[in-house]
Amino acid sequence: MQEGWLDETILSSAVSHAIRARQPARKRGTPMTRIVVLLQENKTPDYYFPTLAAWGAEIENRGHLRSAPPMPDPKHDRNAWVHFKMGDYTAATVQIDNDIVIPYYSWLAKQFTFCDHHFGLGTNSTSGHMLVIGGQTPTLRNPPPSSVWDLPTIFKHVERAGLSWGAFTGPDRYPVNHYTELGDPASQAHIFTSSDARSDRFIAMATQRTLPDFCLVWGPPGTRPDVEAGGRSSTRR
Structure with a gap:
């Protein structure tokens, strides 16, 4: 049975390597048993993925790819x-060689589903995450952790279909902490x-092959997939 991956952008390499060892060989026409969104x-x-242009992705490969990520993390x-926008400075044009810097993520993107048409609102982080979880957002800012909205989520759609689900987050439960319907025990x-x-x-669950049918996975706070294991940045998920 085939496990399906929807690769939004990416998680940390430590997580990915734990799964690769358990990933079954891909067979044409076999049904998906899980959907994992990273x-x-x-x-x-x-x-992140300039070399996927050669695989048919809607990606621009400008050449001169970096074999290491920029450090420190450029301000964003x-x-x-x-x-x-005021013209105080120009934006840096940087691309990494994903086959060198994040080879396992490249493998996932080439083997499974690579989302090259995911669009944000051009504002703070939380609204983009809420669009993924529920298809709508009540805010264009990063609200206080105590802010909660009564909005539907994809998790409950999965649950009503008789399937299992899991949200994998940092210790603050961001961003699923903002949903009323996810607050019950x-x-x-x-x-x-x-x-x-x-x-x-x-x-742990990937290693034990006990992942739920549908998973949304956020990387640990402050991690960057393009930085070597143990590398940190000031970037929030």
Whole structure:
């Protein structure tokens, strides 16, 4: 049976390597038994996956690909965008060689589903995450952790279809903490938190082949897939 992957952008390499060892050989025409959506932010598909242009993806490969990620992480907050639009400085044009820097993510993108048409709202992080979870957002800012909205989520659609689900987040349960319908004890049992690779429930369940039917996975806070294992940045998920 084939496990399906929807690769939004990407998670951390530590998580990915735990799954690759358990991934069955791909067979044409076999049904999917799981959908796993890996989410990241603050970098474009053009930055992460330029070599996928040769595989038919809607990606621009400008050449001169970097064999290592830029350090420190280039500023990408609202203030940086405002100064760019004001002409205070030009935007850096940077692409990594994904086959060198993130080879396992390249393998996932080539073997499974690579989402090259995912669009954000051009604002803070939370709205983009809420669009993934429920197809709508009540905010264009990063609200306080206590902010909760009564909005539907894809998780409950999966549950009503008789399938299992899991949300894998950091210790703050962001961004699923903003949903009223995920606040009851039964729903909370499907939210798995971790602060590092050693405590990561996704790694453990993937290794044991006990992942739910549908998974949304956020990387640990502050991680960048393009940075070597143990590398950190100031970037939120």
